[in-house]
Amino acid sequence: MAQRFDVLGLIGLVLLVAVWQLLTFAIPLIALPHPAHVAERIGEDFIVADYLLFYGLPETGLLDSMIYTTQNVLIAVALGATVGTVCGLVTARFDLIRAVIDPVLLVLGTIPILVLAPFFLIWFGTGRTSAVLLVAIYVAVILYIYAQRAASTLNPVYEDAAYTLGASRRRVVWDVLIKGTVPQILGGIRIALAGAWGLEAIAELLGAQQGIGKIVQVLAGSTDMEGIFAALLVLGILAVVFDAFTARFFSYVSAWSVEARTGGG
Amino acid sequence: MKWLIAQFRRRLVSILMLLAMAGIWQILSTIYTAEAVPGEPMVPGWQIVFSRTLLSLSDYWQGGLGVPSVAEGAPQSYLAALLSILDHSVDTIVRLYVGLLIGGLVGSLLGMAVSWSPWTRRIVDLPVQLLRTLPLLAMVPMFQLWFGIDFVGKIAFVGYGVGVIFFAGVVNAVKNVPQIYIDNARTLGASRLQIYRTVVMPAIFPEMRGTILLSLGIGWAAVLGAEYLGAQSGLGYVIIYSEQFAYLDRMFVVALIFVFYASISYAIFDRLSRRLLQWTPQAGRVVAHG
Numbered sequence: 333m334a335q336r337f338d339v340l341g342l343i344g345l346v347l348l349v350a351v352w353q354l355l356t357f358a359i360p361l362i363a364l365p366h367p368a369h370v371a372e373r374i375g376e377d378f379i380v381a382d383y384l385l386f387y388g389l390p391e392t393g394l395l396d397s398m399i400y401t402t403q404n405v406l407i408a409v410a411l412g413a414t415v416g417t418v419c420g421l422v423t424a425r426f427d428l429i430r431a432v433i434d435p436v437l438l439v440l441g442t443i444p445i446l447v448l449a450p451f452f453l454i455w456f457g458t459g460r461t462s463a464v465l466l467v468a469i470y471v472a473v474i475l476y477i478y479a480q481r482a483a484s485t486l487n488p489v490y491e492d493a494a495y496t497l498g499a500s501r502r503r504v505v506w507d508v509l510i511k512g513t514v515p516q517i518l519g520g521i522r523i524a525l526a527g528a529w530g531l532e533a534i535a536e537l538l539g540a541q542q543g544i545g546k547i548v549q550v551l552a553g554s555t556d557m558e559g560i561f562a563a564l565l566v567l568g569i570l571a572v573v574f575d576a577f578t579a580r581f582f583s584y585v586s587a588w589s590v591e592a593r594t595g596g597g
Numbered sequence: 598m599k600w601l602i603a604q605f606r607r608r609l610v611s612i613l614m615l616l617a618m619a620g621i622w623q624i625l626s627t628i629y630t631a632e633a634v635p636g637e638p639m640v641p642g643w644q645i646v647f648s649r650t651l652l653s654l655s656d657y658w659q660g661g662l663g664v665p666s667v668a669e670g671a672p673q674s675y676l677a678a679l680l681s682i683l684d685h686s687v688d689t690i691v692r693l694y695v696g697l698l699i700g701g702l703v704g705s706l707l708g709m710a711v712s713w714s715p716w717t718r719r720i721v722d723l724p725v726q727l728l729r730t731l732p733l734l735a736m737v738p739m740f741q742l743w744f745g746i747d748f749v750g751k752i753a754f755v756g757y758g759v760g761v762i763f764f765a766g767v768v769n770a771v772k773n774v775p776q777i778y779i780d781n782a783r784t785l786g787a788s789r790l791q792i793y794r795t796v797v798m799p800a801i802f803p804e805m806r807g808t809i810l811l812s813l814g815i816g817w818a819a820v821l822g823a824e825y826l827g828a829q830s831g832l833g834y835v836i837i838y839s840e841q842f843a844y845l846d847r848m849f850v851v852a853l854i855f856v857f858y859a860s861i862s863y864a865i866f867d868r869l870s871r872r873l874l875q876w877t878p879q880a881g882r883v884v885a886h887g
Contacts, residue, residue, distance in 0.1 A: 340716070341723030348724040363742050427603070431610035436618065442859040444818040446734070446825060446833070447852045450840045455639060530732030534822075537735055545735060552738035560738060564731055571730035 365558040373562040383559070387550045392542060394566055401536065401543045402570065405528045408464045412471025413521050419472075420479025421509060430480075441473035445531055446538075453539040463535040463543075470531055471524040478520030482513035515586040522578050529571040619643065641846035650846040654678040657685060657835050682854065689831040690858070692748070693820040696755025701812065704760035708767025709793065718768060725765050733758045733815065734822040751823035758819035759812045766808030770801035806870050813862055817855070 352367050365373075380393045419437065423430035440448075445466060452462040490512055494504045536545025544567045551559040626642030641650065655677030711717050737754065744750035774797055782792045824833025832851055839847035 340719040344720040344722060344724045345727070347720065348727070359743075427607060428610065431607045432614050435611045435614045439615075439618075439856055439860075442814070442856055442863070443852060444814075444821050444855065444859075446818060446821040447836060447848070447855050450836065450848055451845065451852075454843060454845060526730060529730060530734065533732035534734040545732075548735045548738070555738070555742060557739065557742065564735060567732060567735075568727050568730045572727055575726075575730070 362555070362557060365561055369558055370561045370565060373558050374566060377559070377562060381547075383556075384547070384550065387553075394544075394547070394563065397542055397544045397547055397563075398566060398570060401529075401532055401545070401567070402574075404460060404463050404536075404543070405467065405525070405532045408467035408532065409471050409521065409525050409528050411464070412468035413475045413524065415468070416472035416475025417479045417517055420476040420481075421483050421513065423476075424480045424483030425509075433476075437473050437476050440469055445470065445534055449535055449538045452535075458539040458541060463532055463540060466535045467528050467531045471528055474524040474527070475517065475520050478523075479513060479517050482516035482520075483509060486512050518582040518586055522575065522582060525578060526571060526575055529567060529574075533567060637843055637845055639845060641849055645846055646850060650850050651675065651678050653844070653847060654681050654835070654850065657681040657838070659684070659830075685830055685832050685835055686854065686858070689820055689824065689833065692751045692823070692831065693755060693816050696752045696820065697759050697812065697816045699752065700756035700759030700816075701763050701809075703756065704763030705767050707760075708764045709771070709797075711764075712768055712771035712797075713789075718772065721768070725761070725768070728761055729765055733761075733819060737822050737825065740823070746828070751820065751828070754823040755816055755819045758815050762808060762812045762815055766805055766811075767801065770804040770808070771797055773804060774800045803874055806874070809870070810863070810866065813866065814859075817859060 349367050352364075356364050356366050374394065377394050379395055384390075384392055416437075419433050423433050448469070449462075449466055452466050456462040456465065486509070490508050491504055494508050499507070532543070533545040533548065536543035537549045538545075540546045544563050547563045548560055551563065622640065623642050626638060626640040626645075629640050631639045638645065652673045652675065655673045655675075658677040658681035711721050736757075740750055740754040740757070744753040778796050778800060779792055782796045787795070820831075821833040821836070824831040825837055828834045832854065836848055836851050839845075839851070
């Protein structure tokens with residue numbers, strides 16, 4: 333599943349910018365800023381964005397906000413993925429526990445973040461805790477489903493063979509169940525990570541002291557489209573870059589798996 | 598028979614679990630009695646939710662049908678509360694499904710158009726990935742500016758959110774259609790359009806199931822997001838108004854209503870898709886690798 337870089341993709345990006353440029357002729361600049369202006373804006377605001385001072389924020393810029401947002405996303409994904417994976421693997425083997433955990437996590441997962449967020453903001457304040465916990469919940473639900481499915485579709489032949497060869501229960505869990513489900517779980521983590529950026533941004537938008545979402549929220553108040561575009565673009569690029577790296581890393585880690593070697597999966 | 602009993606036991610445990618969750622909430626509300634603002638407990642217990650909170654929802658009833666609104670001086674009543682829940686739900690659900698329909702159609706059509714040749718598919722790959730990672734809910738301010746805060750703005754926002762998912766889903770599903778199906782059809786003399794209609798479209802539907810489920814979730818999130826800023830009605834509007842006054846109990850009721858609607862729409866879709874997919878060899882089973 334090693335992803336090779338596709339030159340055509342680059343052409344696609346250029347086309348996207350070209351379409352954007354063309355649209356600016358039809359749509360007033362206040363609604364759709366110029367691509368060049370947005371790029372300039374990213375450069376200007378990267379280290380220190382002056383306008384944020386007017387909104388009562390400390391001296392900060394896109395870089396600081398990116399770091400803050402990235403930290404939160406990574407903590408939340410680590411936390412959520414751990415909880416979700418463990419619960420998913422356990423429940424795939426024990427029906428009773430599954431009947432207990434299924435309703436809790438699946439109900440939590442159906443509540444839109446915009447409904448859940450206000451509660452967390454009132455309960456835990458507008459600091460890091462709220463945002464991280466919120467994102468972690470959705471990550472946990474995704475990983476729960478992925479891990480559960482991976483463990484229940486794992487071919488029973490593997491486990492039976494291991495038992496036949498005299499493996500202890502602990503070794504079967506470690507060598508068959510966990511290792512056998514790793515490729516699919518990693519796929520789940522990748523999907524959860526991709527979604528986590530948006531969730532983190534919205535959590536920050538609803539109430540935070542800093543972060544990319546906070547910047548969008550401040551700028552939305554004064555309909556500063558250039559600034560909003562700049563912030564969102566930076567976030568998008570961040571997400572794509574992280575996704576590319578995790579894809580690389582994961583395909584390296586699970587290179588031994590059957591799916592990876594046969595190109596399926 | 599044994600299977601049936603196991604199934605029944607699982608159901609029972611699930612229901613017990615939901616009851617236990619409600620019980621834990623109640624216990625939390627008695628232990629943790631802090632208040633967000635005077636008179637508003639941080640964890641509203643059920644006795645508050647089902648009496649005062651439910652009544653207070655009649656504040657959001659705008660009058661009509663012979664039931665006067667609270668704003669006109671009428672006392673709070675359960676009838677007005679019920680009507681206001683129904684009224685705001687209908688507004689939200691109409692926005693959701695019109696947006697879903699438009700977004701789904703446009704997204705799928707664009708996805709199919711792009712999948713026409715492998716070249717166009719490769720070109721749109723990276724841009725779509727970028728568009729997908731743009732946080733949808735953070736884009737609400739933009740859509741308000743572009744399409745206004747009335748019906749069109751909300752539909753456009755839901756449509757965009759769902760459309761991107763559908764687009765990516767269709768492109769990916771078409772890519773995964775086994776080449777042998779297409780080759781076979783072509784050998785038998787099918788035209789490209791025929792292949793699309795009779796081979797590709799039925800073949801991608803099973804894979805689109807996940808996409809449609811995902812878009813349902815995104816759709817709910819998007820319609821709320823659209824209502825979050827500048828709606829005059831809808832469940833999102835009720836939540837915003839409640840949050841501004843830290844009415845945690847009202848937010849809690851709306852959250853419950855959301856869970857209810859979401860579960861219903863998932864269940865209906867699950868039924869429907871299972872029926873529509875009966876013809877596939879692996880219907881109802883998770884498709885294993887290989």
